[in-house]
Amino acid sequence: MDFSERIAELSKKVKTLGDSLTTEEATKNALVMPFIAALGYDVFNPGEVVPEFSAPIGEYKDARVDYAILAEGKPIVLIECKALGTPLDFKHCNQLQIYFHGTEAPIAILTDGNRYRFFSDLEAANKMDSKPYMEFGLDDMDEALIPELRKLAKGKFDRKACMDAASELKYNREFKRIMAEQMASPHEDFARFFISQAYDGRITQNVLERFTPVLVAALDQYINDRINDRLKNAMTQQKPGVAEPQQPGEDGPENAGSDSRIVTTEEEREAYYLVKSLLMGTVDPARVAMRDAVNFCNILLDDTIRQPLFRLHFNKRPWRVGLFDGDMKDDRVEIETLDDILSLADRIRATALKYNAVKKCKEGE
Structure with missing residues (x-):
């Protein structure tokens, strides 16, 4: 066990x-x-x-x-x-x-x-x-x-x-707590910042009282829109005929989640959460997704196989993991335990940063 x-x-x-x-x-x-x-x-x-x-x-x-x-x-x-x-x-x-x-x-x-x-x-x-x-x-x-x-x-x-992880966890936790408080009841300085970006006039107390409820509603709507966008993207990627590139001889996304042969193990889930924690501070953890298939389990950025971060070959011993270094080549490394993934953290982070750089470059075109 x-x-x-x-x-x-x-x-x-x-x-x-x-x-x-x-x-x-x-x-x-x-x-x-x-x-x-x-x-x-x-x-x-x-x-x-x-x-x-x-x-x-x-x-x-x-x-x-x-x-x-x-x-x-x-x-x-x-x-x-x-x-x-x-x-x-x-x-x-x-x-x-x-x-x-x-x-x-x-x-x-x-x-x-x-x-x-x-x-x-x-x-x-x-x-x-x-x-x-x-x-x-x-x-x-x-x-x-x-x-x-x-x-x-x-x-x-x-x-x-442990101390590095504790520091990240503490401030991540505090920032989320503060954000939750501001979402429920914005501090005057918080509200003033947003209102000043959208309102050209002088920000008086009456202006704050008028627009703070509008700000709260806008923030709620923004979060709902982000959730809906992610759901739409996931549904689009799962539609028949919207196939993404795959490596020859390997399982494509059309098989993932619908094949009775696919079994997501506890070790795969644990490896996924481990990779997700290693990427904390590099990319938004919400962007890191897991997509299982028959012969391997993919860990992806933005839930697309065009951006593979890590691949788990855990169906048999010895375990192997695939690193991509920002391209589609699966460079396989043998590991004995999940803790061996920790030594690969720099390469995983570098891959995520490379995808981010490409994305920013395209957005700037």
Whole structure:
């Protein structure tokens, strides 16, 4: 059973056992320890996982965090647990912040066994941030975060890679939160910026009050239009007779999704989310699409095989992946595990950038 399957099993367990877990100890035994085990650590080996880990600092000489995950004898992840359903509020964050300051661990997790809030020290060294860089819920999983969880797995932890990913996730999360707030109730400065681009007169309070509701409606309509455009493009690409170029002897898009022989595996899905996360900051993640076929699984930019980013040949061992370097040539590389894809990140990003450059060039013609 691979990592994503173990997490999926835990998700089922949360939904099944939820009502019976009323204490912190029960939550630890039923959910938190299995979560640590899913990351590949031996919860009964004190060289890997230490319960009641000592984190003394200042007057808190007896401070102990519920679990510490170790690598080479040093703590890399602290986990503070609460009973299932307990609000993970400021009080508990403050408690975890004390433990964090008393250790060398770069990652701290506050959890009730279902919700996992991940913290680091992105703002000030050795001082836990007040806001998590990532939140993950087992009862309502965001599969796009599975590759981020894998970075904490046994033998996979790389401090710099984790900190880089944490920074991107934190600010991506905050920007989306701010955008959602502005979409619902625009700040005056936000509204003033848009109105100033369209309205030639002086922007008085009356003008703001008049046009702010119009701005909100326009933003909603813009998002709806973008969604409808994507749906129309997808439908157009699936229509019979609208065939795209394909390599000789390989499955074309007309076979994808309609052939009973096509089975999208968990490993293919996980590889797709991994590639999607690697492209964060290079292209809009919404532009990265997966299209499965009989003999391989395509990862595409803008859901068109004219812009292949990566190809998965996972039907048999050894696994191979295809890189395109911005053209239609499938340069195949053998890999042993999904983590080997990480070493190919620069080539995948370069391919996406090349497609973007071609697109901008055409738009400028």
